[in-house]
Amino acid sequence: MLEKARELDAADSLAPFRDRFDLPEGVIYLDGNSLGCLPRATPARLAEVVAQEWGKNLIRSWNSADWISLPQRIGGKIAPLVGAQAHEVIACDSVSVNLFKLISAALAMQAQNGKRRKVILSEPGNFPTDLYMIEGLEAQGLAERRLAPRESIADAMDEDVALLLLTHAHYKTGELFDMAALTRAAHAAGALVLWDLSHSCGALPVDLNGCEADLAVGCGYKYLNGGPGAPAFAFVAERHHDALQQPLSGWMGHAAPFAFSDDYQPAPGVDSLLCGTAPILAMAALEVGVELIAEIGVARLHAKSQALSEFFRECLAAQGLELDLVSPPDPAKRGSQLSFRHPQAYALSQALIARGVIGDFRDPDILRLGFAPAYLRFEDMAEAARHLGEVLATGEWQRPEFAQRAAVT
Numbered sequence: 001m002l003e004k005a006r007e008l009d010a011a012d013s014l015a016p017f018r019d020r021f022d023l024p025e026g027v028i029y030l031d032g033n034s035l036g037c038l039p040r041a042t043p044a045r046l047a048e049v050v051a052q053e054w055g056k057n058l059i060r061s062w063n064s065a066d067w068i069s070l071p072q073r074i075g076g077k078i079a080p081l082v083g084a085q086a087h088e089v090i091a092c093d094s095v096s097v098n099l100f101k102l103i104s105a106a107l108a109m110q111a112q113n114g115k116r117r118k119v120i121l122s123e124p125g126n127f128p129t130d131l132y133m134i135e136g137l138e139a140q141g142l143a144e145r146r147l148a149p150r151e152s153i154a155d156a157m158d159e160d161v162a163l164l165l166l167t168h169a170h171y172k173t174g175e176l177f178d179m180a181a182l183t184r185a186a187h188a189a190g191a192l193v194l195w196d197l198s199h200s201c202g203a204l205p206v207d208l209n210g211c212e213a214d215l216a217v218g219c220g221y222k223y224l225n226g227g228p229g230a231p232a233f234a235f236v237a238e239r240h241h242d243a244l245q246q247p248l249s250g251w252m253g254h255a256a257p258f259a260f261s262d263d264y265q266p267a268p269g270v271d272s273l274l275c276g277t278a279p280i281l282a283m284a285a286l287e288v289g290v291e292l293i294a295e296i297g298v299a300r301l302h303a304k305s306q307a308l309s310e311f312f313r314e315c316l317a318a319q320g321l322e323l324d325l326v327s328p329p330d331p332a333k334r335g336s337q338l339s340f341r342h343p344q345a346y347a348l349s350q351a352l353i354a355r356g357v358i359g360d361f362r363d364p365d366i367l368r369l370g371f372a373p374a375y376l377r378f379e380d381m382a383e384a385a386r387h388l389g390e391v392l393a394t395g396e397w398q399r400p401e402f403a404q405r406a407a408v409t
């Protein structure tokens with residue numbers, strides 16, 4: 001398979017982009033869906049921001065380096081990746097905080113339309129923070145959480161549902177929701193929709209406006225390679241801008257922050273989603289990652305992601321390995337990952353990491369392998385599959401050190 005892999009790499013038009021990332025020797029990184037790799041341009045850009053913009057120009061850089069509009073500027077660069085207009089996306093805060101703001105905004109929009117709807121509908125097993133943020137609003141008496149299994153979400157939609165909140169590509173299995181169909185079903189029931197694009201943005205094409213989505217959030221540190229804890233982004237469809245209201249009414253979301261008025265007056269559109277001062281160093285790193293992904297282009301990334309994961313499966317099959325795949329076997333129905341159920345998934349993931357093949361484990365029994373298409377090679381697929389086969393055949397995963405759980409899995 002290694003030979004075939006090398007032929008595929010030689011024919012891969014995305015191959016040159018691997019060099020735009022700083023990848024450590026001896027590592028096959030199958031966790032770009034959790035923390036994207038470091039773009040080579042990031043350290044120099046950060047050094048410039050630190051030494052020049054901060055160190056020399058100090059506070060003047062808010063204007064001279066245009067720090068003040070970084071959230072809008074980066075949002076505008078993310079927008080084409082998710083099928084949005086530039087002024088519909090803003091980079092700020094974490095996904096969790098953006099969820100709080102947008103769930104609250106959805107409830108406010110429903111109330112403005114005279115609807116007493118409080119139910120936020122989601123699925124059990126959605127990414128924890130999505131469910132927890134609904135709980136937080138529920139504890140304040142503002143929302144009511146309803147969970148329905150993914151097959152019956154459309155049936156669970158009734159006149160009490162204010163908002164449907166779903167993650168487009170499931171973090172554990174990679175399974176995709178039909179964004180267009182579910183958005184239509186929600187609208188038919190009078191509900192709004194908020195899509196969490198954390199595992200989609202930068203790996204597969206998303207068409208928020210084509211689907212008439214209302215709201216969305218997404219992650220900066222996964223496929224956008226913005227660095228650990230990178231700021232996230234939020235989308236609000238233009239037709240909702242006039243009605244947009246969110247409760248974290250911080251000064252940066254004010255129409256005129258430097259008027260220092262005693263009274264809050266929200267900025268128009270997504271600018272009102274800003275709360276406090278943007279973390280400029282983190283924003284600068286995110287901008288480099290976003291620009292690189294935008295340069296490669298999401299359609300090409302998607303095609304390669306599908307080819308990589310299918311080739312990985314081919315390499316497993318060539319070794320006669322039959323693993324319990326929990327991701328959809330059809331690449332069109334999954335994000336850029338393959339997840340396998342195995343009773344010893346944690347020890348397996350640790351044994352692989354010891355061999356330099358970094359994937360991850362998701363409780364209770366999932367070995368999750370992400371295929372970030374911007375920097376992985378087909379050769380990495382062949383090698384990773386070989387390592388997995390060897391770890392299973394030798395029983396090397398049974399070594400006691402591989403059973404010890406670290407704080408972060």
Ligand SMILES: *Cc1c(COP(=O)(O)O)cnc(C)c1O
Pocket residue numbers: 094095096097127129130167171196198199219232
């Ligand atoms: C990674 C991820 C998040 C991250 O949330 P943060 O608050 O930015 O840490 C949220 N939702 C989903 C679905 C994710 O995969």
